[in-house]
Each structure stands twice: as C-alpha cells, then as structure tokens.
Amino acid sequence: MEYAALNNGVKMPMEGFGVFQVPDGNVTEQAVVDAIDAGYRLIDTAAAYKNEESVGRAIARKMANGTVRREDLFITTKLWIQDAGYEAAKAAFEVSRQKLGLDYIDLYLIHQPFGDYYGAWRAMEELYKAGKIRAIGVSNFYPHVLADLCLHANVIPAVNQVELHPFFQQEDALKVMNEFGVIPEAWGPFAEGKHGIFKHPVLCDIAEKYHKTAAQVILRWNVQRGVVVIPKSVHKSRMVENINIWDFVLSEEDMQVIAKLDIGHSEIVNHFDPEFVKMICGWKIHE
Numbered sequence: 001m002e003y004a005a006l007n008n009g010v011k012m013p014m015e016g017f018g019v020f021q022v023p024d025g026n027v028t029e030q031a032v033v034d035a036i037d038a039g040y041r042l043i044d045t046a047a048a049y050k051n052e053e054s055v056g057r058a059i060a061r062k063m064a065n066g067t068v069r070r071e072d073l074f075i076t077t078k079l080w081i082q083d084a085g086y087e088a089a090k091a092a093f094e095v096s097r098q099k100l101g102l103d104y105i106d107l108y109l110i111h112q113p114f115g116d117y118y119g120a121w122r123a124m125e126e127l128y129k130a131g132k133i134r135a136i137g138v139s140n141f142y143p144h145v146l147a148d149l150c151l152h153a154n155v156i157p158a159v160n161q162v163e164l165h166p167f168f169q170q171e172d173a174l175k176v177m178n179e180f181g182v183i184p185e186a187w188g189p190f191a192e193g194k195h196g197i198f199k200h201p202v203l204c205d206i207a208e209k210y211h212k213t214a215a216q217v218i219l220r221w222n223v224q225r226g227v228v229v230i231p232k233s234v235h236k237s238r239m240v241e242n243i244n245i246w247d248f249v250l251s252e253e254d255m256q257v258i259a260k261l262d263i264g265h266s267e268i269v270n271h272f273d274p275e276f277v278k279m280i281c282g283w284k285i286h287e
C-alpha cells in the first residue's frame with residue numbers, strides 16, 4: 001500500500017473500500033470485515049448510504065479481535081445536503097460519529113456542493129481544529145466551485161472525491177486540485193460497471209501483458225495519476241483482486257493508451273442539470 005500525504009501532513013491510504021449501495025445490516029458488516037481481512041484500511045461511507053452503523057459494528061469487531069488498531073484505520077464519512085449549514089452540520093457530524101462508534105473521524109467530506117455548504121465548512125473547520133476530524137474535504141466539487149471554496153476558506157480542503165475512471169478522466173479538474181494542494185479521490189473507479197469496463201478489449205489487452213485483470217489495470221492507472229481509489233465489491237475474491245495492484249507499474253505508453261478512452265463526461269450523474277440538482281436536493285435521509 002502506498003499513502004498520499006494530505007495538505008496537513010496526515011497520511012491517507014491510496015486505496016480504500018467503498019460501501020455505496022451495500023445494503024445496511026449483515027451485508028455491509030460482513031463486507032467491511034472481509035475488506036479489512038483483505039488488507040483495506042480506508043473505508044468510505046456516508047450518512048446518505050445509511051450503513052454507518054453496520055460499518056461501525058464491523059470496525060468494532062475487527063478491533064476487538066486484534067486484527068487492527070484504531071490508528072491503522074482511515075475512516076471517511078460524508079455530510080448530506082439536508083444537513084448543510086453551520087448548526088445542522090455540527091449535529092449531523094455527531095450523529096455520524098456515534099453511528100460509527102468512533103471517537104474521531106479521519107476524513108469528513110461535504111458530499112455535494114449544494115445548500116449552505118459554506119456554513120457546513122465553518123462547522124467542519126471548528127470540528128477539525130477541535131480534533132474531532134483529522135482531515136476535512138469535499139466531494140463532487142467541480143473546478144470552479146472548488147477554486148471558490150479554496151480561495152475563501154480558512155482550511156483548504158484536503159481531498160476532493162469525484163468521479164474518475166477511464167471513461168471520465170477529468171484531467172483539467174486534477175490540475176486545479178493540484179494547484180490548490182487538494183488530493184483527488186476517485187468515486188466509481190470502475191464507472192460502476194458501465195461500458196462493459198471489466199471486459200473492455202483495450203483494458204483486457206493491457207491487463208494480459210502484466211498478467212493482471214482489467215479491474216487491476218483500471219485501479220493502477222488511477223493511482224499512478226496520483227488518485228486515491230475506493231472500489232466497491234461485496235465479493236471477497238474481488239476485494240482481494242482489487243487490492244492486488246501494488247506489485248506492477250503500467251508503462252507510460254500504456255497510460256497513454258488508457259488516456260484515449262476518455263469520453264469527457266459522466267454517464268452516471270450530471271451536476272449541471274437542474275433536474276438532477278432538484279432530485280438530489282430533495283432526497284431526505286432523516287425527518
């Protein structure tokens with residue numbers, strides 16, 4: 001495993017395990033136990049995934065049986081739009097922290113750039129300074145929004161988690177993150193399976209050369225660009241496959257071949273479409 005150095009000196013694993021769309025209860029609990037056993041130390045959840053308690057139970061189990069210590073883990077959760085704003089963000093953080101059963105959170109992200117996220121950021125800056133969060137960051141902050149926040153915040157975001165995979169590479173966004181010292185983290189590193197990504201001929205051809213799978217090539221390509229990856233799987237064999245990317249290096253030529261797969265836009269979400277904005281801003285995760 002390699003680590004990214006965040007802008008406050010905190011070390012973040014370059015690969016983690018995501019639990020979006022993993023059903024709450026035993027499925028999430030078992031998936032996180034399996035992921036920790038497979039070697040993942042970064043776990044990525046969110047209030048909106050509604051599985052923080054199950055993630056917390058898995059962490060407690062693995063700490064109780066001595067597999068990991070708290071300081072070995074890097075736990076991320078996210079603030080949902082409904083809880084944007086100074087007071088609401090403080091309360092929502094406390095709910096997430098308690099559901100996860102942790103004294104502190106390693107990385108707390110604003111999930112979406114909607115609602116009063118400036119108020120939320122002020123709350124997060126205070127929680128960070130109080131030692132409740134080791135690093136604060138954002139998610140889905142397109143370059144102009146990220147630049148605005150970086151120019152006006154007291155604490156520069158440590159991480160921006162955005163969609164990044166071979167079909168949506170966002171090189172321009174990476175340049176802006178780099179300029180402000182924000183570490184990029186890829187959500188949907190497999191494009192959530194779109195484009196037949198696991199059987200894509202270009203990726204499979206490259207994979208064959210390295211005796212690897214297309215999935216491993218996809219993740220390796222992103223980490224070689226300096227991007228943290230958080231693949232999701234509920235299958236233990238795939239968790240093991242996906243973390244087995246630290247014993248090979250893609251050539252510059254192969255990196256360039258993958259660069260050509262970019263289609264330049266998302267096929268999963270559209271943050272610039274008012275209908276999408278209305279839809280996610282209307283999505284409530286609690287009363």
Ligand SMILES: NC(=O)c1ccc[n+]([C@@H]2O[C@H](COP(=O)([O-])OP(=O)(O)OC[C@H]3O[C@@H](n4cnc5c(N)ncnc54)[C@H](OP(=O)(O)O)[C@@H]3O)[C@@H](O)[C@H]2O)c1
Pocket residue numbers: 017018019020021044045111139140161162186187188189190191192193198215230231232233234235238241242
């Ligand atoms: N911040 C945001 O707005 C946001 C949005 C989306 C996601 N995320 C985060 O990013 C994480 C990853 O993204 P994602 O879950 O959307 O999608 P993803 O990781 O791109 O793709 C997950 C899909 O790939 C399959 N898969 C995984 N490894 C495989 C392998 N080696 N071979 C074949 N199939 C494989 C999984 O199936 P099985 O599970 O059946 O194995 C699942 O259907 C999330 O879990 C979440 O933590 C954040």
